[in-house]
Each structure stands twice: as structure tokens, then as C-alpha cells.
Amino acid sequence: MRARLAIAASSTVVELREVVLARKPQALLQASPKATVPVLVLPDDTVLEQSLDIMLWALRRNDPLQWLPASAPEMDRAMALIAQCDGDFKANLDRYKYPNRYALADGLAYRALGAVFLQTLNTCAKAQGFLHGGQVGLADAAIAPFVRQFAHTDPAWFAAQPWPALQQWLADFEASNLYLRAMHKYPTWVPDLR
Secondary structure, three states: HHHHHHHHHHOOOOOOOOOOOOOHHHHHHHHHOOOOOOEEEOOOOOOOOOEEEEEEEHHHHHOOOOOOOHHHHHHHHHHHHHHHHHHHHHHHHHHOHHHHHHHOOHHHHHHHHHHHHHHHHHHHHHHOOOOOOOEEEEEHHHHHHHHHHHHHHHHHHHOOOOOOHHHHHHHHHHHHHHHHHHHOOOEOOOOOOO
């Protein structure tokens, strides 16, 4: 999702191939042995396999919405917030959302751990409306899809939390044209059929 957001925000033209991971096409396996998504194959055959790498590649090519922080210290702060999301928060999200995969009776302890990061995000959103700065930026686009997953695991619980700034930030994200474009469902790609 976040790779698609950055590609759309940067107006980068790509050939999007929607795949079903239960039936991984040979082209995906050849491009990336890890065979997870997203995968971006560049014209020079360089392969980007991490969504954050794809975001940075696209935005460094073209950043008309000025998502990239303007200075190195601002970029460091944004990347540190994204690293928190991609590290502990994502691990807690996975265990909260899919406790069976981790042989857990439920994911409530991990929901509580994830809530600590969400409180940090609420503080950021309360202070400036967005996660890092006065407008949507790299950190917002990189983190929002995971906050969305967390919120949608138990919407009533999320709505009951004392995080009005974060809840509004997420609602605004989900209502944005860019998000709606990135969420568009495409037919499954079939090799040799364009």
C-alpha cells in the first residue's frame, strides 16, 4: 500500500501486476526469490523488494507533493519514526491481528504494546496535524497503512481510545483521493496476457 501511495504521489508510471501470493507467478519468483510483495523491477533490472525503498526511489525521482523532508535532520526524524513503525509496532500488529499464527490465545497484550506507539502518533498529530510536519509527508504515507490495519482489527476498540487527533488523521487519510486511487482493486495479472 505505501509503495503504491508513493508511486501515485510521484506520478511515476509503472506496470502494476496484481498477484495472488497463494499462486505466485514465475515472473515474481524470478524477480525476487523472497517472493513477497511489493517488488519493483527497474528498467536496468535493479530489483527493489522493500516498500520503503520503493517509496524513496519514487519520491527522489519526483516529489510534487513535497513528501520528502527538506533537511537531513528532518529526514532522520521521519526515518526514525518509520523505523519504530516497521520494527516493534509492526511485530505487535502482526501478533494482535493474527494471534493464531503465533500460537497465542489472543493478541490483547500486543494490542496494548502497539497502543504505546499509537499514543506517540496521536501526540504528533495533535501537535501539527500530521506525523512529521505541517502537511502529509513521507512518515504519514509510510505509517498510515499499518495504523489502518491496527484500527480495523477492532474498530470499536480503536474508536473508544482517547486519540482524537490520530483518529482524525486516519479518517482523513482513508478519505483522501490518493488513498482511494492506491486502494483500487486490479484484476489478477496473468502472464502473457496484457
